[in-house]
Amino acid sequence: MVAASLSTPTAAAGAAPGGWVDALLANAAGGDTGSADSLAAIRARAAQALAQTPLPSRRVEAWRFTDLAPLTALSPTLLSAAPAAQPETAAGSLRLSLDGHSDPLAGINLPAGLEPISGDELNATLGQVLAATGSTELWPVLLNGATAQKVLALRVRGPVATTLELVSDAGAGEGILSLRLLLVLEPEASLEVLQVHRSGGANLTSVVLEARLGEGAELRHGLLAPGAATGCLLATVAVEQATGSRYSGVSAHGGWALGRLEPRLVQREGAAHGALKALQLADGRQISDTHSQMVFEGPDGRLEQLHKAVADGQGRSVFNGAVQVPRAAQRTDAAQLSRNLLLSDRARIDTKPELEIVADDVRCAHGATVSRLEQDELFYLQSRGIAADQAARLLLRGFCEEVLQELPEAARPWQPLASLLGEQGR
Amino acid sequence: MIRPDAPVLLEIRDLTARVEDQPILKGVSLTIRAGEIHAVMGRNGSGKSTLSKVLAGHPAYTVTGGTVLYKGEDLLSLEPELRARAGLFLGFQYPVEIPGVSNLEFLRVATNARRAGKGEEELDTFAFEDLVRERLQVVQMDPAFLERSVNEGFSGGEKKRNEILQMALLEPLVAVLDETDSGLDIDALRIVAGGVNHLAGPDNATLLITHYQRLLDVITPDYVHVMAAGRILRTGGKELALELEERGYDWVDAELAATERTPAEVG
Numbered sequence: 001m002v003a004a005s006l007s008t009p010t011a012a013a014g015a016a017p018g019g020w021v022d023a024l025l026a027n028a029a030g031g032d033t034g035s036a037d038s039l040a041a042i043r044a045r046a047a048q049a050l051a052q053t054p055l056p057s058r059r060v061e062a063w064r065f066t067d068l069a070p071l072t073a074l075s076p077t078l079l080s081a082a083p084a085a086q087p088e089t090a091a092g093s094l095r096l097s098l099d100g101h102s103d104p105l106a107g108i109n110l111p112a113g114l115e116p117i118s119g120d121e122l123n124a125t126l127g128q129v130l131a132a133t134g135s136t137e138l139w140p141v142l143l144n145g146a147t148a149q150k151v152l153a154l155r156v157r158g159p160v161a162t163t164l165e166l167v168s169d170a171g172a173g174e175g176i177l178s179l180r181l182l183l184v185l186e187p188e189a190s191l192e193v194l195q196v197h198r199s200g201g202a203n204l205t206s207v208v209l210e211a212r213l214g215e216g217a218e219l220r221h222g223l224l225a226p227g228a229a230t231g232c233l234l235a236t237v238a239v240e241q242a243t244g245s246r247y248s249g250v251s252a253h254g255g256w257a258l259g260r261l262e263p264r265l266v267q268r269e270g271a272a273h274g275a276l277k278a279l280q281l282a283d284g285r286q287i288s289d290t291h292s293q294m295v296f297e298g299p300d301g302r303l304e305q306l307h308k309a310v311a312d313g314q315g316r317s318v319f320n321g322a323v324q325v326p327r328a329a330q331r332t333d334a335a336q337l338s339r340n341l342l343l344s345d346r347a348r349i350d351t352k353p354e355l356e357i358v359a360d361d362v363r364c365a366h367g368a369t370v371s372r373l374e375q376d377e378l379f380y381l382q383s384r385g386i387a388a389d390q391a392a393r394l395l396l397r398g399f400c401e402e403v404l405q406e407l408p409e410a411a412r413p414w415q416p417l418a419s420l421l422g423e424q425g426r
Numbered sequence: 427m428i429r430p431d432a433p434v435l436l437e438i439r440d441l442t443a444r445v446e447d448q449p450i451l452k453g454v455s456l457t458i459r460a461g462e463i464h465a466v467m468g469r470n471g472s473g474k475s476t477l478s479k480v481l482a483g484h485p486a487y488t489v490t491g492g493t494v495l496y497k498g499e500d501l502l503s504l505e506p507e508l509r510a511r512a513g514l515f516l517g518f519q520y521p522v523e524i525p526g527v528s529n530l531e532f533l534r535v536a537t538n539a540r541r542a543g544k545g546e547e548e549l550d551t552f553a554f555e556d557l558v559r560e561r562l563q564v565v566q567m568d569p570a571f572l573e574r575s576v577n578e579g580f581s582g583g584e585k586k587r588n589e590i591l592q593m594a595l596l597e598p599l600v601a602v603l604d605e606t607d608s609g610l611d612i613d614a615l616r617i618v619a620g621g622v623n624h625l626a627g628p629d630n631a632t633l634l635i636t637h638y639q640r641l642l643d644v645i646t647p648d649y650v651h652v653m654a655a656g657r658i659l660r661t662g663g664k665e666l667a668l669e670l671e672e673r674g675y676d677w678v679d680a681e682l683a684a685t686e687r688t689p690a691e692v693g
Contacts, residue, residue, distance in 0.1 A: 374522075375485065375486070377524050379485065379506060380522035380524070381524075381532070381536075382483070382505070382506040382507045382510070383482050383506050383507075383516050383518075384507075384510055384532070384535075384539070384540075384592060384596070385510035385511040385540045385543060386507055386535055386536060386539055387505075387507050388505070391507075394524075394527050394532070394535070395527065397526065397527065398525055398527040398575070399525075399526055401526045402525070402526050
């Protein structure tokens with residue numbers, strides 16, 4: 001690994017985080033086989049853009065509350081994840097393991113309705129949903145583009161009964177695990193997908209999912225990401241919706257030194273349905289961040305959004321929920337609610353709705369609450385013999401379950417709550 | 427059932443307490459023996475609900491004086507959960523809704539905490555389900571309520587039934603039931619009172635806190651205490667409740683005014 005040894009002095013220069021990107025790019029280029037894979041062009045473009053883009057700093061609005069320090073403390077190398085122990089697969093689901101280098105479809109018989117996309121078609125499609133959602137230049141997307149070596153791309157026709165599980169575990173290895181996913185749902189297609197991303201060490205899981213929903217298509221999408229105290233997660237979910245389509249996203253992440261999720265939806269001609277339910281947790285010195293964006297480009301669109309967060313210890317939770325309703329998006333119906341639980345005096349919660357409404361005939365509701373555990377609820381449980389700390393835990397679980405129970409069934413073997421609260425042995 | 431030789435379960439002596447800076451209890455004394463049913467009656471604001479909350483250990487109330495012995499030991503030094511595990515039960519006037527926490531799990535955790543307090547083994551999920559289904563009959567409750575979140579969306583009557591179900595599972599030695607009859611229609615009142623009667627026995631005791639006689643038509647108290655201005659003004663048998671029903675609380679006010687004019691003569 002010549003590139004790695006050459007880059008080490010730069011990587012060590014923590015004071016100059018720009019050097020971290022340079023070192024990473026050098027390593028990515030070193031690891032590049034030079035083969036004309038479908039990501040080669042994207043990689044070259046992204047690497048160039050990344051080199052010219054300053055590292056997001058807290059002077060930039062989108063990163064104002066989110067310090068990248070845990071990320072630039074990581075080794076700027078590419079990580080190929082080793083196989084990790086996994087729970088039994090739930091009945092009715094197909095699990096694909098993503099390790100960043102091998103083909104997740106090798107030896108797999110895809111169920112009826114699913115087929116890989118490849119060749120020119122893949123080259124022509126990849127990146128389009130990112131462009132449609134204005135995500136191409138986002139720093140986490142550039143970082144992913146410059147480092148991803150493999151893409152999993154699937155076309156969906158008709159209703160698919162099997163739940164697709166897309167699973168990664170960065171394990172204890174150092175470096176960046178970079179994953180790129182594409183789903184194209186033909187008109188009237190429907191699919192349930194569960195992403196699971198885990199880590200057990202000082203590494204970054206970078207994942208970009210593009211999903212295009214044809215007319216009347218339905219995507220039920222879960223994302224479960226229980227992290228590691230030194231691990232980082234940057235996840236982008238870009239969704240482009242045609243009329244009559246339904247997207248329902250349920251996400252839960254926590255336990256990462258830095259975990260940031262960016263769901264970005266666009267309804268191209270409006271008249272589609274989007275639902276976002278999210279839970280994020282931050283304990284210790286962790287940062288849990290969600291920046292969501294919904295753009296209605298036509299009339300009669302709907303959005304239902306619930307974002308819940310728990311901050312304990314010296315954890316920091318950040319939510320920014322952008323909703324754009326331009327003039328063309330008459331009769332939009334959007335509701336956003338941010339509910340936050342502050343469990344410690346030293347934890348911090350920043351929550352911000354960001355509604356840009358130009359159309360005049362719309363319903364756009366938003367609200368935010370920040371509270372502590374209710375004294376009356378705690379006392380009620382204590383008066384039944386339940387110790388204060390266990391009572392607090394029950395109430396916390398109650399708060400979380402409202403979102404977690406909406407995850408696809410396939411999430412159950414992964415024990416969402418226990419894994420997010422760090423209650424299960426790995 | 428009054429037995430002078432029955433063991434004393436709860437002994438309250440000159441108890442005073444405040445909430446924030448407001449004194450509410452101003453010297454309550456009360457002795458409860460095994461097998462007895464006591465009723466504390468009084469107007470709103472007389473301090474009767476405060477008495478129940480102080481006994482259970484609600485953090486909003488501060489005890490400023492007096493003692494409470496439970497089975498001969500200091501009750502007030504115990505955390506609320508330890509009082510419950512030792513067998514003290516408070517039936518809430520307004521049972522709390524807890525979204526996202528399943529009623530079944532709540533009942534199981536509570537039951538096992540109490541069992542641990544009695545030195546009994548914890549029940550596993552299956553054994554507990556058997557027990558809870560049996561105890562549901564005490565309050566004629568639909569098992570569907572087990573699957574819901576604790577008290578969430580329950581009607582007033584369903585909440586009170588859920589309280590008595592908890593009492594049936596926790597098998598307390600001293601049950602303090604705070605306005606259990608409030609918000610109940612006649613049928614629900616009968617079911618709830620039937621549950622309380624069913625659970626009352628020679629080894630435990632019940633302290634009913636109520637505003638009205640109608641609960642005492644279905645649960646016969648051994649003693650009735652009339653509370654006013656943070657003290658027990660008068661104690662009698664069940665006929666005292668009937669007298670209150672007949673004459674109203676006005677005479678209580680008169681008696682209270684008299685005692686306050688001559689505080690030295692009050693014991």
